[in-house]
Amino acid sequence: MTDWTEKYRPSTLSAVRGNDKARDALAEWAKTWDDHREAVVVHGSPGVGKTSAAHALAADMGWETVELNASDQRTADVIERFAGRAAKNATLAGSMGDGSGGRQLVILDEADNIHGNYDRGGASAITRVVKDADQPIVLIANEYYDMSRGLRNACREIEFRDVSARSIVPVLRDICRRENVEFDADALDRIAEVNDGDLRSAVNDLQAAAEDDRRLTVDDVVTSDRDRSLGVFPFLDAVLKEESAEEAIQSAYRVDETPDDLTKWIAENVTKVYEGAELARAYDSLADADRWLGRVRASQEYGYWRYATDALAGGVAAARDGSKGGWTRFNRPQFWPSSDSTADEVVRKVAERGGFSMATARREVLPFLAAMTHHCKPRDLTVAMVAYYDLDEAAVSFVTGSGETTNKVESIVADAQELRESELEEHSGAFGGGRGDVSDGVDEGRVLDGDADDADGADDPVDGDGDGDGETADADADAGADADADTDDGQSGLSDFM
Template identity: 85%
Template sequence: MVDWTEKYRPSTLSAVRGNDKARDALAEWAEAWDDHREAVVVHGSPGVGKTSAAHALASDMGWETVELNASDQRTADVIERFAGRASKNTTLVGATGGDGGGRQLVILDEADNIHGNYDRGGASALTRVVKDADQPIVLIANDYYDMSRGLRNACREIEFRDVSARSIVPVLRDICRREGIEFEADALDRIAEVNDGDLRSAVNDLQAAAEDGRRLTVDDVATGDRDRGLDVFPFLDAVLKEESAEEAIQSAYRVDETPDDLTKWVAENAPKVYEGAELARAYDALADADRWLGRVRASQEYGYWRYATDALAGGVAAARDGSKGGWTRFSRPQFWPSSDSTADEVVRTVAERGGFSMATARREVLPFLAAMTHHCKPRDLTVAMAAYYDFDAEAVSFVTGSGETTNKVAGIVEDANERRASEMEEHSGAFGGTRDEGIDDGDDAAATAAPESTADPEGDDGNGEPDGEADDDEGQAGLSDFM
């Protein structure tokens, strides 16, 4: 089944409903771009048509589009490499004098999600990009004031307001007619009232209410009514404990989160409910969702989100053997983008200790550490990890999901400190007394650079690579040091 929000996404600005003033301001910005060459921030609540308006604008202007997501491209080097390159690009159309004047509209979604130490330098890099851009840039944000002041000052601002029920009804009426669905006017009025402000939610509700028949009544809306206030925690209960695969998919569309974010929520909390074969099947479904999300990132074809949602919600629910009872303390994904100082410090420590990027530490290494030391089990491995990274109680609590003030965490940190002190004392003698033992000055330097315990008699680095060449699996080698 095709998602109606994608199927009926406006292809021209004139079809964007409910924000005429903002729509006209966006068109004026684009038409005068050669004169001012400023980026623009389009901000407002979810579901009011910000991203749709940006794509419709590009269609009207004859511009190509490049869409990036700030929650994926967050650090300074990545933003400058991707957004910077796109903002400087000259298209083939421009080289041949096409109708679009060679322009390429760069659309950066979730621009208000660049903050905190996770994104060190990201906001500054994005500010530099928008100031130096040779192509028009539209930044999409939910909360304008979550963006840095420097970035706000570098851009024009256009606010998209909530779409009134009066503006939503004509959109719903048009979709019904194009789908061949008869409807009662009161049914459309009810959907519009329930979703006052959120056009996208109203279209989703219409599709849910009308999918079982060709005539839409008020009773259909009453039974198919979508709870806009459904929080992510009730969603987790629905998927992991209660609902069928089909019901879980419908619940996924009732949460105002992207499939990418929902996948993180489910992956973080599935082990708290599932175990054994159930958990293995659930992770198979999440892996399938991740493959579809990878296609979205590679192709910018957001229609694939539907298949990711089917897998993360329906697939995970189908992995369950019956319903689950009781209450579960669900938690946000441990590596959720945030400005939390402990999370930032843990990511940086792991990245520096392993010699890889912050992105690799956050997305690949930390989930691995968390899975191995969940709730500090096994204890010896958790102590080894804490010693290896010199973690304090806050960091151990963050990685393992255990309470920071518990005796368990305190004991692990104490043992880790003792282990580090013991290892430092043990290795401190590795470099002493060599001259007295007959090693000459030339060999002394070599002994200092490579202790005997790490010498490789085969002339390679122990991983099948000649000395001096980098390992392809450098990060895993670092992890093996404490395992």
């Protein structure tokens, strides 16, 4: 049997249901592309018609399409060779003067899903392509903020919202009539309600329910209910506001995130909903979840994840006194892997300063730094940390969770710079020479032996104790390194600046 989602895919923008405002904005973007020449990001939940709208737009405009989706390898090289070339070329039809302007629509699906070694450099390559394109580009994304900041800033944004049940029902009714399927109105209403805004899933469920019987009743629909993936924001609503402990656990298994990530999401947002005794009980459950996650990391036994899920979802939901109403603006966790270079830069500095791997810095050190300097408190400790690792405003914002452009962060970075300079001035005379880091009070890469003529250390070998005995600084450094090796606990980067 033919897939009904493909058979009844809209062939023109006017047939796209449930997102009239977004549909009109997309059409306007295309019609005025020669004036602004910007790419556009079309984002929203799965199944709301984003990709269908892009193809329907191309049909309306008489444009050819070139598509690169998540099944393709999307390294920087592939993107620049494939999408980049398409974005620069004119079509054969356009060169023949058919009035289409030589346009072809470049469609990049799942633009928010470029990550890991497999897609190394892909996000940066896409940003370069859209900034330099001579053809219109549509990026399709489920999670807009999973895209890099640079890529978001280089594109227009159009949001496709979940399709309401009221808009889904007419689509289902039309398909039934075309397929000669008799139906009860309650059955179509039920399918629309069950699918909660996902038009594509509603059509799939209609086809499954109608496959064996040409008279569709509400009983047929009930038996066709199936588990559907759950977004992280509806999950937060379920756990923090609505569902019982048992229901919250089931919701957690429907979210395409690990228990480790879900714990971060809840910890970041629980204070927006809970307070007092509720909050204390929720934190107890999160601490319990964290202990189970620690066992997973230590033993690599992922069977413990189920206990972490029980605690982070069921325990936190059980901590709530009744249901909560209203809308809450949930934030992304501060330790969510950054979509730009800030996170990697912070990890690199922490690793280099502490003398351990980037993996250790990311997993073991960075969480402690964030916990100790959350929202830049205490301030003196935050300034010391910033000075020690030489962090800029973006890095401070990433570690502490404070706004990058706030006066607080800017003043902390300024004070940290003064602290580094004062340390340099204070210790510059205390060391006869040697090599060291700026924060140790010695200008890195130079020898300061008090002789203005030999300030670069080119002529006089010194050992750092100022006695002029000609010993090399490396000998003392090696001895110090041997001594430090006996006491290194793997977290030297945490204690040195405190």
